[in-house]
Amino acid sequence: MRNLLFIVFFLVPLLLLDGCSSMQMPAEIRSLSFLNTYESAVHDFKNGRVMEARKKLLAFDKNNPDFQRAQAFLRKTVEPARMRLLRTYLQRAEQAKKEKNWSVAVRNYQQAVNLSDHPAELKTKLAQAELALRQYRFEHLLRQRREEDRALLMALDALAGLRGLDAQDPVLVAEREYRMDRLEDRARDAYHEAMKHLRHGLPEMAYVAIESYLRLVPDSDQGKTLKRKILSQMPKGMVIPPMNKGVMVKKALNAHQKVTRKDIEALIRKGRYREAREAAIAYRRAGGSKGDELLEKVGHLMDRQAAAYYEKGRAAFRQEKLDEAVRYWRLAVELRPDRAEYVEALRRAELLKERLDMLR
Structure with a gap:
């Protein structure tokens, strides 16, 4: 019984919120005949699922005893609400586009597409906004990666030919080896990162990584081959910013971060798990005792706390405590932004809350 209630009150609203009626739903949902009644359509509408309510009302047979009131509800309530929502989302999208706030523009165009019965033109605008978002993100992260690489290479070069020091000074040699190890790790990670982004359909992000790899390992044949493959898959219309040799380095990476085990344990006791994880990474990088073990401990605590927030x-x-659900899911996402189910639950709950507020 609990599973059935969960399906009805949690999965159904989440799956249907965007009008995703084409999704394959579990047999338990399809078998609930009351989902096709007039009352079900009214319930959908009152819970913000405008397009699902509209679809059910349009599907009524003329011989159905509820046909007349279904048509009246559709004409007098659902359609005006749909058009009001559509206009609102379009206005928000166009305003965000003017301000070049691309993530907001994309989100609102997506909702407008879902609410439109002739979405072809809106899909074109959505695609343009999505490309602009990807271009903006690409340019920003590429510039940042170039600056970081340049800072690391400059730091390495600064150790060469220091006046007053023997080139084989043991401390100097050890420091140079340490920095070389960091660059080798960075290059290896960049190559794997490029492969991952390419598999996930983000060739522009793969380019950011492979350019970094080739900056650190310029003679790599495998790097050059992968770069050609990435360039062949870049989205049409996306532009690669030229290298600016005069770019000033805003902030060099910190080679040493002084963090103690006690600092990390204090953060854990206070429940500040994200800060504890960052500190544990720095602690491990600096060669702290049992750094891997400490980082794993923090990770387990974050997993457990995020899962608890998700269940709450x-x-x-x-x-039906929507504000409370949003608050807990937001906390879960803050701890584990990589968990798709947490992110999706929060996204849909926030969208449902937004629609209900707009319909009131």
Whole structure:
């Protein structure tokens, strides 16, 4: 019974919120005949699922005893609300586009597409906004990566030919080896990062990584081959910013961060797990005792706390406490932004809350 209630009050609203009726739903949902009734359409509408309510009302047969009131509800309530929502999302999208706030523009164009019965033109605008978002993100991260690489290479070069020091000074040699190790690790990570982004359909992000790799390992044949493959898959219209040799380095990477085990344990006791994880990474990088073990401990604590927040959010959602659900899911995402189910639950809950606020 609990599973059935969860499906009805949690999965159904989340799956149907964007009008995703083409998605394959579990048999338990398809078998609930009351989902096709007039009352079900009204319930969908009151819970922000405008397009799902509209679809059900349009599907009524003329011989159905509820046909007349279904048509009246569609004409007098659902369609005006749909058009009001559509206009609002379009206005927000166009304003965000003017301000070059591309993530907001994309999000609102997506909602406008979902609410439109003739979405072809809106899909074109959505695609343009998505490309602009990707271009902006690409330029920013590419510039940042170039600056970071340049800072690291400059730091290495600064150790060469220091006046007053023997070139084989043991401390100097050890420091140079340490920095070389960091560059080798960075190059290896960049190559794997490029491969991963390419698999995930983000060739522009793969380019950021492979350019970095070739900057550090310029004679790599495998790097050059991968770069050609990446360039062949770049989105049409995306522009690669030229290298600016005069770019000033804003901030060099910190080679040493003084963090103690006690500092990390204090952060853990306070429940500041994200800060504890960052500190544990720095501690391990600096060669701290049992650094891997400490980092793993923090990771487990973050997993456990995020899962607890997620479950509290589900419980709140089932009780129709939407604000509380959003708050808990936001905390879960802050701890584990890589968990797709946490991110999706938060996204859909925030969208549902937004629509309900707009319909009131």
